[in-house]
Amino acid sequence: MSIFGMDLFDVDDLTLNDVLLIFETxxxxxxxxxxKKWTSLKGKTICTLFFESxxxxxxxxxxxxxxxxxxxxxxxxxxxxxxxxxxxxxxVKTLDAMGIDLYVIRHTEPGSxxxxxxxxxxxxxxxxxxxxxxxxxxxxxxYTIWERFGKIEGLKIAIVGDILHSRVARSNAxxxxxxxxxxxxxxxxxxxxxxxxxxxxxxxxxxEDAVNDADVIMxxxxxxxxxxxxxxxxxDEYNEFYGITPKTMSFAKENSIFMHPGPxxxxxxxxxxxxxxxxxxxxxxxxxxxxxxxxxxYLINFKNExx
Amino acid sequence: xxxxxxxxxDGERFYNGSFAFNERFEAQEDGGKLNLDGLWVxxxxxxxxxHLRDPGQTKREDLLSGTQSAVHxxxxxxxxxxNTNPAIDNETMVLYVKEKAKYAKANVKIVGAITKGREGKxxxxxxxxxxxxxxxxxxxxxxxxxxxxxxxxxEYAYELDLPIISHCQDKDLGTGHMREGWYSTLYxxxxxxxxxxxxxxxxxxxxxxxxxxxxxxxxxxxARSVKLIRQAKKDGIKITCDVCIHHLVFTDKDLNDYxxxxxxxxxxxxxxxxxxxxxxxxxxxxxxxxxxxxPYTSExxxxxxxxxxxxxxxxxxxxxxxxxxxxRGVKTELLLxxxxxxxxxxxxxxxxxxxxxxxxxxxxxxxxxxWNVSRNTILSxxxxxxxxxxNLNGKVIATYVNGRQVYxxxxxxxxxxxxxx
Numbered sequence: 157m158s159i160f161g162m163d164l165f166d167v168d169d170l171t172l173n174d175v176l177l178i179f180e181t182x183x184x185x186x187x188x189x190x191x192k193k194w195t196s197l198k199g200k201t202i203c204t205l206f207f208e209s210x211x212x213x214x215x216x217x218x219x220x221x222x223x224x225x226x227x228x229x230x231x232x233x234x235x236x237x238x239x240x241x242x243x244x245x246x247x248v249k250t251l252d253a254m255g256i257d258l259y260v261i262r263h264t265e266p267g268s269x270x271x272x273x274x275x276x277x278x279x280x281x282x283x284x285x286x287x288x289x290x291x292x293x294x295x296x297x298x299y300t301i302w303e304r305f306g307k308i309e310g311l312k313i314a315i316v317g318d319i320l321h322s323r324v325a326r327s328n329a330x331x332x333x334x335x336x337x338x339x340x341x342x343x344x345x346x347x348x349x350x351x352x353x354x355x356x357x358x359x360x361x362x363x364e365d366a367v368n369d370a371d372v373i374m375x376x377x378x379x380x381x382x383x384x385x386x387x388x389x390x391x392d393e394y395n396e397f398y399g400i401t402p403k404t405m406s407f408a409k410e411n412s413i414f415m416h417p418g419p420x421x422x423x424x425x426x427x428x429x430x431x432x433x434x435x436x437x438x439x440x441x442x443x444x445x446x447x448x449x450x451x452x453x454y455l456i457n458f459k460n461e462x463x
Numbered sequence: 464x465x466x467x468x469x470x471x472x473d474g475e476r477f478y479n480g481s482f483a484f485n486e487r488f489e490a491q492e493d494g495g496k497l498n499l500d501g502l503w504v505x506x507x508x509x510x511x512x513x514h515l516r517d518p519g520q521t522k523r524e525d526l527l528s529g530t531q532s533a534v535h536x537x538x539x540x541x542x543x544x545x546n547t548n549p550a551i552d553n554e555t556m557v558l559y560v561k562e563k564a565k566y567a568k569a570n571v572k573i574v575g576a577i578t579k580g581r582e583g584k585x586x587x588x589x590x591x592x593x594x595x596x597x598x599x600x601x602x603x604x605x606x607x608x609x610x611x612x613x614x615x616x617x618e619y620a621y622e623l624d625l626p627i628i629s630h631c632q633d634k635d636l637g638t639g640h641m642r643e644g645w646y647s648t649l650y651x652x653x654x655x656x657x658x659x660x661x662x663x664x665x666x667x668x669x670x671x672x673x674x675x676x677x678x679x680x681x682x683x684x685x686a687r688s689v690k691l692i693r694q695a696k697k698d699g700i701k702i703t704c705d706v707c708i709h710h711l712v713f714t715d716k717d718l719n720d721y722x723x724x725x726x727x728x729x730x731x732x733x734x735x736x737x738x739x740x741x742x743x744x745x746x747x748x749x750x751x752x753x754x755x756x757x758p759y760t761s762e763x764x765x766x767x768x769x770x771x772x773x774x775x776x777x778x779x780x781x782x783x784x785x786x787x788x789x790x791r792g793v794k795t796e797l798l799l800x801x802x803x804x805x806x807x808x809x810x811x812x813x814x815x816x817x818x819x820x821x822x823x824x825x826x827x828x829x830x831x832x833x834w835n836v837s838r839n840t841i842l843s844x845x846x847x848x849x850x851x852x853x854n855l856n857g858k859v860i861a862t863y864v865n866g867r868q869v870y871x872x873x874x875x876x877x878x879x880x881x882x883x884x
Contacts, residue, residue, distance in 0.1 A: 286652075350645065
């Protein structure tokens with residue numbers, strides 16, 4: 157099996173072999189380094205279609221696509237296209253009429269990549285749809301873990317924070333359990349989505365218990381506006397009971413790592429002495445993001461040719 | 464003309480027989496016989512919860528298109544909810560809609576608003592609307608959060624011997640776009656918990672106890688609501704309820720394609736809640752099945768799931784959906800009763816049965832014929848149905864209101880005239 161010619165809506169579109177192929181391909185791109193330019197996607201036009209603000213994901217995709225020789229156009233709408241009077245459908249149809257080969261879409265609405273697919277024959281990669289899925293973030297997270305530990309199976313991984321509003325947590329729960337990890341969601345119940353144990357993971361309100369003997373501690377961005385909407389009382393209290401501190405890390409395994417999809421709220425979900433420590437893989441995740449996205453773009457456009 | 468050899472459902476049970484009619488069902492005399500072998504004859508269906516969008520939202524539907532759609536589905540009496548623009552919240556509006564509905568294909572009964580503009584602030588002139596002939600009062604999609612006003616509205620409704628029809632949904636908990644649960648987590652859709660409904664149901668039960676008013680809970684969708692209503696009925700409180708046909712067919716899991724034609728309020732139940740709805744029908748807790756026919760234009764519906772309005776059309780697929788539910792093990796007779804004789808009893812309507820002396824409202828239905836639901840075959844102005852471009856089992860052949868054929872192909876019926884006296 158290969159992922160040639162397929163759309164990526166979420167990680168469960170992939171098989172175990174697909175994921176390993178992406179890992180190996182990303183590793184080869186990484187070994188070749190940033191300086192190496194490729195021509196695989198020469199003549200292809202890739203459109204980043206961002207209905208929700210983002211810098212790192214959009215830039216990461218843009219760098220990945222350009223490194224493979226593609227032409228990249230960026231469409232950004234500050235708010236939902238609806239508010240501008242033009243429907244999502246018309247926006248897509250307009251762009252599609254200009255000959256796009258592949259869309260990378262980020263949207264506040266769950267299901268929007270599938271909706272996009274209704275209006276286009278081009279390939280679609282989901283770069284985050286509402287609180288539903290963020291498959292490329294999950295793949296690059298898994299790649300980072302795989303690279304560090306040489307395996308994922310059997311690792312103990314705690315994902316900590318605002319799970320309810322996190323597409324990263326959702327895609328990671330699917331992918332990491334598929335790869336055989338032992339995953340726990342940690343956070344206050346008010347920020348835990350209903351029925352999440354059905355991912356085949358554990359849920360915990362006790363961060364010290366959950367990170368006990370963990371290999372990976374993954375923080376999530378707390379969206380600060382939640383404070384005024386009744387999800388928790390103060391950032392200060394939240395940090396005291398759910399923030400990731402050196403003390404938290406001390407319960408984890410000795411060679412454990414701290415991950416974060418970014419952007420971080422320093423002093424809220426994590427404090428500097430953790431995020432800037434040697435255990436932190438935050439910048440490595442960003443670097444790996446480019447190579448993983450190169451691997452994806454490459455494999456989606458080409459049959460199993462080894463680079 | 465005598466309709467002969469039909470599989471007649473008289474409002475209670477099926478039997479093979481014949482019947483005659485003019486404006487009303489009559490005694491059989493000699494005359495031409497039309498052989499309806501293999502076809503069902505049902506009392507005209509009664510849908511006690513629908514949105515005809517007239518006046519003010521006639522891009523979606525109007526009284527004529529809405530009732531054309533109704534009779535295409537075998538529905539001969541429709542309750543029009545007052546969430547029009549302007550709202551049906553005074554006597555003049557009621558009389559206006561009634562006058563306009565004279566030209567409609569089906570009987571239209573009007574539900575008046577409880578508060579002016581359905582804003583939940585000031586009571587409407589309920590006595591005057593009752594004089595104009597409303598069949599009940601409802602603020603429809605807006606739950607009346609002010610319990611003080613709700614109490615007084617019920618007190619008036621009690622005096623007028625009319626029901627309050629209540630859309631039960633807690634204002635603060637009842638936000639979101641589907642039922643909260645594993646599937647809302649999986650699909651990443653903001654969701655409302657089941658108790659958003661049952662909390663409001665319990666308030667209505669308490670107020671009905673206080674005021675003795677008949678409170679009818681619209682479209683119950685959760686096991687907990689059914690449980691509360693079952694107990695309230697046992698306690699002798701005057702509570703009744705209905706369920707939307709779509710909630711008997713679909714569950715929250717079915718939203719996996721983000722089809723905005725599956726977005727409805729209350730949202731589709733979980734599979735467990737759906738079983739409780741079947742049980743509620745079987746033990747009589749649930750009194751009627753409704754369509755909650757809610758037309759929206761494709762422009763309104765072809766947007767992102769969470770931006771789309773709530774509502775599904777339902778008239779034309781009601782009998783098809785009843786067949787789907789009956790195949791899952793709920794008795795066909797029970798389901799048919801819930802759209803004929805039971806709502807007639809509930810709202811004291813002199814119809815819903817095939818019986819000498821009653822208005823000749825009936826449907827001829829072929830349970831074995833398929834039809835393709837498409838923009839070309841739907842008679843509603845809107846096509847926001849999950850069945851769009853699908854084939855469904857069962858087709859209405861003809862519909863009669865007061866003995867007059869309002870839908871159907873006369874020729875195809877006449878081909879069935881096998882023997883004349």
